[in-house]
Amino acid sequence: MWSMLRDLRPYGARFRRETPIGPYIADFAWLSARLIVEVDGDSHESDIGRSHDLRRDAFLKSQGFTVLRFENAQVLERPDFVFLTVERHASPFLKRELK
Template structure:
């Protein structure tokens, strides 16, 4: 009997995605690791139900997504709406940023994430 509700194919796909971060995802990972000394434990490419979150802090129920061009299509938008509805139904807060925001406006992205994670941090974030 499996130990969770995550399909083996989803786990395999998540492992592959962890090895193949985009430039924007790599920049986001660097940002999120700045919160680690304060108790934030984000994971990369984390399966949640049938979906894989780019970054998730499971204990705080926070998901951070970095979206490329595929999210700008009609199909991509519909998929994101279904996925976000599922994640919110599981109690997650979902934050989405496109690649350009992460690469060209990291200060905005960082402060936006900071607002959402600060209530969950163990020490005061300075």
């Protein structure tokens, strides 16, 4: 995921890894664009994990962030889909359109 996000750097994207936001730590965050990318492992598939994610996402959204969530398998098996989804949400903040 990190290498995908770094590909957007020449266009002005400034994602950071493991960024504290309130009581939470975002996997990847571009603070000025208010965009968060989360990559979820198996722990997010339990009732407790889903409940935690709902509270966390509600807090982050209340702070003006857009939260994009992907499963580990999506990042590994469908990287084009993941990249295009992130690009679509990031595009209003990029210096120029990607081709």
